Amino acid sequence: MPIEIERKFRVTGTAWRTADGQRICQGYLNRDQxxxxxxxxxxxxxxxxxxxxxxxxxxxxxxxxxxxxxxxALLALCDGPLIDKVRHRVExxxxxxxxxxxxxxxxxxxxxxxxxxxxxxxxxxxxxVGEEVTHDHRYFNSNLATHPFSQWRGxxxxxx
Amino acid sequence: MPIEIERKFRVTGTAWRTADGQRICQGYLNRDQxxxxxxxxxxxxxxxxxxxxxxxxxxxxxxxxxxxxxxxALLALCDGPLIDKVRHRVExxxxxxxxxxxxxxxxxxxxxxxxxxxxxxxxxxxxxVGEEVTHDHRYFNSNLATHPFSQWRGxxxxxx
Numbered sequence: 001m002p003i004e005i006e007r008k009f010r011v012t013g014t015a016w017r018t019a020d021g022q023r024i025c026q027g028y029l030n031r032d033q034x035x036x037x038x039x040x041x042x043x044x045x046x047x048x049x050x051x052x053x054x055x056x057x058x059x060x061x062x063x064x065x066x067x068x069x070x071x072x073a074l075l076a077l078c079d080g081p082l083i084d085k086v087r088h089r090v091e092x093x094x095x096x097x098x099x100x101x102x103x104x105x106x107x108x109x110x111x112x113x114x115x116x117x118x119x120x121x122x123x124x125x126x127x128x129v130g131e132e133v134t135h136d137h138r139y140f141n142s143n144l145a146t147h148p149f150s151q152w153r154g155x156x157x158x159x160x
Numbered sequence: 161m162p163i164e165i166e167r168k169f170r171v172t173g174t175a176w177r178t179a180d181g182q183r184i185c186q187g188y189l190n191r192d193q194x195x196x197x198x199x200x201x202x203x204x205x206x207x208x209x210x211x212x213x214x215x216x217x218x219x220x221x222x223x224x225x226x227x228x229x230x231x232x233a234l235l236a237l238c239d240g241p242l243i244d245k246v247r248h249r250v251e252x253x254x255x256x257x258x259x260x261x262x263x264x265x266x267x268x269x270x271x272x273x274x275x276x277x278x279x280x281x282x283x284x285x286x287x288x289v290g291e292e293v294t295h296d297h298r299y300f301n302s303n304l305a306t307h308p309f310s311q312w313r314g315x316x317x318x319x320x
Contacts, residue, residue, distance in 0.1 A: 079195060
């Protein structure tokens with residue numbers, strides 16, 4: 001079974017920002033943590049992605065490319081609000097970091113993810129990485145759709 | 161948007177039975193009627209299918225072929241029991257009829273579906289077709305998974 005092992009961090013400053021961030025719009029056909037079904041439009045590409053339950057930093061993940069027109073119709077079928085963000089990709093310490101700068105109701109939230117080969121893989125943290133939030137379910141994009149950052153207590157401050 | 165227009169009927173007798181029925185196993189990553197997400201293994205092929213809400217006899221439908229190994233892992237992620245059935249395909253009056261003979265907890269139930277180009281298309285009903293159940297949500301496969309035929313009141317009789 002294809003699995004995804006990733007760690008997730010809050011991000012500080014702006015040194016991570018790239019000039020060629022990619023706009024991503026995504027929604028959920030199911031937001032149940034045991035079987036999320038995500039529709040994502042990333043530029044001119046679109047994907048349907050199913051993820052199983054997260055154990056530690058590991059999760060089963062199945063992803064399929066689908067036609068853009070299908071994805072746009074599927075976004076309209078989604079449950080709850082959509083997630084809108086710009087993704088920046090930065091290499092650091094031999095690993096690819098994906099930094100998501102959220103828009104809309106999640107504006108102000110910036111999160112970095114790094115995909116690993118194993119849960120105990122050593123990671124050289126970039127200087128712009130803050131608190132680790134791998135195990136905090138509020139940061140699941142499927143949860144950010146319905147409980148956006150703007151509604152978190154203290155979100156207007158530096159951290160909550 | 162790809163749509164599916166179909167009518168559904170209970171089936172009587174056995175004159176519809178073919179020698180080469182295909183075994184189908186399917187489960188649901190979402191059984192919400194507004195956005196069902198189905199995983200189906202049909203012989204050596206597998207599909208992921210998303211359907212929107214049904215209006216009359218019409219429903220948005222998006223189907224993608226996926227690797228068999230993925231489908232088997234995805235069936236394990238499904239919500240609730242799986243549906244097990246044998247599908248027979250019979251041509252009648254210039255239309256293709258799909259007759260599903262359910263197994264397991266739905267044993268005893270046989271349902272025929274015919275796909276149409278428009279809701280008002282004339283249909284020459286085969287002699288083995290009984291009551292129309294197009295608008296009866298109990299017959300949705302997504303509902304049969306959790307409320308199987310064996311639990312319907314009077315299911316042991318000819319009709320309920």
